[in-house]
Amino acid sequence: MFTIYSPDLVSTEHEYLLAKKNSESLQQSKVSGVASGASSLFSAAKERLLQWEVSPAEIEKLDQGGKAITDLTVNSPVSGYITQKNALPNMYVQPETTLYTVADLSDVWVLARYSKATQARSSRVIPQRSRSTRIPAESFNGRVDYILPSWT
DSSP: OOOOOOHHHHHHHHHHHHHHHHHHTTOOOOSSSHHHHHHHHHHHHHHHHHHHTTHHHHHHHHHHHOOOSSSEEEOSOEEEEEEEEEETTTTTOTTOOOOOOEEEEEOOOOOOOOOHHHHHHHOOOOOEEEOOOSSSSSEEEEEOOOOOOOOO
């Protein structure tokens, strides 16, 4: 959806890379607790990245590159349509700023009028195919979940 730069995030990425380097170099330490402590710091640094909602793919990219990624790519958590866009290039944002609103279309409610004959044939278990007057070239598959007793 967008890329974002955050000095705090870049600092967290540097901490993660340093913790990873230390964990790898101290794995063979003979001193009691050093290897487990370094591993624990590495796990904590990775957890901080996950709390920033950095995707596992971006963390993998960070591991492969070995240097902080200044422009983090943020992907949408759902597939759907953008219904509101407040993001602008080079915009300064706060954590509470809503940049995009995405409509999740995995479940959609449709209110439709059917003839009495069609209503008689419809039930909850029968899949339905409908057409819209707004989009006549497309048909939509779904199922009837509820039929109102009277709709005038």
